[in-house]
Amino acid sequence: MAPRSGGSALTVSVPADTPGADGAPASVGPEFRLSLLLARHGGSTDARIREALTTSGVTPRHAIVLMHLDDGQVSQRDLGTRLGVDPSVLVTLLNALEDRDLVRRRRDPADRRRHIVEITEAGAAAATVLDAAIGRVEDELFADLTARERDTLLSLLARVRTTHPGACGGEADTDL
Template identity: 85%
Template sequence: MLMHLDGGALGQRDLGARLCVDPSVLVTLLNALEGRDLVRRHRDPADRRRHIVEITEAGTAAVTRLDAAIGRVEDELFADLALHERDTLRSLLARVRTTHTGDCDDTPAMGS
């Protein structure tokens, strides 16, 4: 969630849709993150029914630490791959991610 917010504030509903998270679950997660001062919610001045969620300075610092930790894990996991092989793998995974429909309700058929 923090990584999604690191690119800029989002509407709470938009954030839930991006994460494919039920609104009630999203509120629980946001309450926990807000309690740790990692995110902040406020009403949209243009539409008081809408909540805007933004990352805090502490949340940005957490994302920085997370990125570093992911980098260390990737270095260990892919240690046997040459740099060009890592680049190929990242490219293939990015292509898979962008070709996925993103429909949260898609459930694979039995036997698929």
């Protein structure tokens, strides 16, 4: 298999428990360490997404919030749970989006302690543009994968444990 642009092809599979000459487990090179590959590709993907969103002035974190709200209004607490972020981080994200008239927060008439967050018309239009920009990045990144391979990758990545053992309340340790 020839190397693809932007990375190198992995053509050899080396089991982690393959013994070396002295019978001890052989060292596995960084090109065979899944965590290092994910970190490298994640960094590259993040940079490409940030570049694609530059003209919108919206960060990937803001785009994720808008995408979560695109299905309809949600309580601020539920939104924070979906995103796996601390309430103070969520407030900062929502303040920035509200300042740009992309989201609106209001008190729940049934429970004045609760805030309802909803996407505005401008936010919905921005979410459509952002989704298309991210789609173009994905098409470029995964051009060499079949639809079935993309589905498999999505399924596998959904099962990767990203919760840090020291995280409070078992929430995902994520940068969104």
